[in-house]
Amino acid sequence: MSQFQLHPALGIVGSSVNFTNSNLFMVIAGALILALLWLGMRPRAMVPGRFQSAAEMSYETVMSMCVDTIGPEGRAYFPFVFTLFFFILFGNLLGVWPFDFTFTSHIVVTLALTMLVMVLTTYVGLRTHRMHWFSYFVPQGVPKVLLVLLVPIEILSYLSRIISLSVRLFANMMAGHVMLEVFGAFVVMLAGAGAIFWVPSALTLAVNVALIGFEFLVGTLQAYVFAILTCIYLHDAIHLH
Amino acid sequence: MDLASAKEIGAGLAVIALSGVGVGIGYIFAALVNSVARNPAARDRVFGLAILGFALTEAVALYALVIAFIILFV
Numbered sequence: 001m002s003q004f005q006l007h008p009a010l011g012i013v014g015s016s017v018n019f020t021n022s023n024l025f026m027v028i029a030g031a032l033i034l035a036l037l038w039l040g041m042r043p044r045a046m047v048p049g050r051f052q053s054a055a056e057m058s059y060e061t062v063m064s065m066c067v068d069t070i071g072p073e074g075r076a077y078f079p080f081v082f083t084l085f086f087f088i089l090f091g092n093l094l095g096v097w098p099f100d101f102t103f104t105s106h107i108v109v110t111l112a113l114t115m116l117v118m119v120l121t122t123y124v125g126l127r128t129h130r131m132h133w134f135s136y137f138v139p140q141g142v143p144k145v146l147l148v149l150l151v152p153i154e155i156l157s158y159l160s161r162i163i164s165l166s167v168r169l170f171a172n173m174m175a176g177h178v179m180l181e182v183f184g185a186f187v188v189m190l191a192g193a194g195a196i197f198w199v200p201s202a203l204t205l206a207v208n209v210a211l212i213g214f215e216f217l218v219g220t221l222q223a224y225v226f227a228i229l230t231c232i233y234l235h236d237a238i239h240l241h
Numbered sequence: 242m243d244l245a246s247a248k249e250i251g252a253g254l255a256v257i258a259l260s261g262v263g264v265g266i267g268y269i270f271a272a273l274v275n276s277v278a279r280n281p282a283a284r285d286r287v288f289g290l291a292i293l294g295f296a297l298t299e300a301v302a303l304y305a306l307v308i309a310f311i312i313l314f315v
C-alpha cells in the first residue's frame with residue numbers, strides 16, 4: 001500500500017544520502033517535541049498558560065510513571081523513558097494526519113527501539129547485580145527437578161519480549177492504517193455502485209471518521225504501553241522480580 | 242486444493258485467535274465494572290490498569306492479524 005512505501009525526501013540531497021520520508025517524519029516529530037518543551041517552558045510563569053501546562057503535565061506524567069513503576073531509582077531513567085514515550089507518541093499521532101508517514105508502522109523502527117530497550121535493561125541488570133543477575137532466570141521455591149524445564153522457559157520468555165514489544169507497536173499502527181484504507185476503499189466502491197448505495201456509503205464514511213478518533217486513542221495508548229513496559233522491564237532488571 | 246484457496250483458508254483459521262481475545266477483553270471490562278461498582282473511589286487507579294490490560298490483550302488480536310496478513314500477502 002502506498003502509504004507504507006518509503007521514498008527519498010527533500011529532493012536530490014535526500015536521495016543522495018538515502019534520507020527517506022520516514023526519516024523526515026522522525027525529524028519532524030523530534031522538532032515538535034523540542035518546540036513543545038522549549039516554547040512551553042520559555043515563559044517560566046508562576047501560573048502556567050496552556051502551553052506551559054501541557055509541557056509540565058507531560059513531564060509530571062512520565063515522571064510519576066517512572067517513580068511509581070521502577071521505584072526511587074526510576075529518576076535516573078526518566079530522560080530515557082520520556083524521550084521514548086514522546087518519540088513514539090508523536091510518531092503515532094503524526095501518522096493519523098492525512099498524507100503523513102507513520103514511521104512506527106515499520107517493524108524496522110519498532111524493532112530498533114525495542115533492541116535499545118532490551119540492551120539497556122540487560123546492561124542495567126548486569127551492572128546492578130553482576131553475576132547474581134542470572135538468578136533472574138531461576139524461579140525461587142520450585143523443586144529442583146522442575147528447574148530443568150522452567151529455566152529454558154524463563155530465558156525464552158525474556159527473549160520473546162523483543163518480539164512482543166516490537167510487534168505490538170508495529171501491528172497496532174499498521175492494522176489501524178490498513179483498516180482505515182479498507183473502509184475508505186469500501187466507501188468509494190459503494191458510492192460508485194449506484195444512487196441507492198449513497199446512504200450506506202455515507203454511513204460507512206461516518207464509521208471511518210469514528211475510526212480516525214479510535215486511531216488517536218490507539219496511538220496514545222500504544223505509546224503509553226511501550227513506555228510502561230519499558231519501566232516494568234527496568235524494574236525487573238533493578239529489583240530482580 | 243490449490244495454493245490460493247489454501248492460503249485464504251489458512252488466513253481464516255489464523256484469526257480464530259480473536260475469539261480468545263474477545264473473551265479476554267470481556268473479562269477485563271467485566272472486572273473493571275465490578276470493581277468500580279464496589280469501590281467507586283478506586284476508579285482512576287483501576288481504569289488505568291484496565292486500559293493497560295486492554296492494550297496488552299488487543300495486541301494478541303493484532304499478532305493473529307499479522308499472521309493472517311503474512312499468510313495472505315508474503
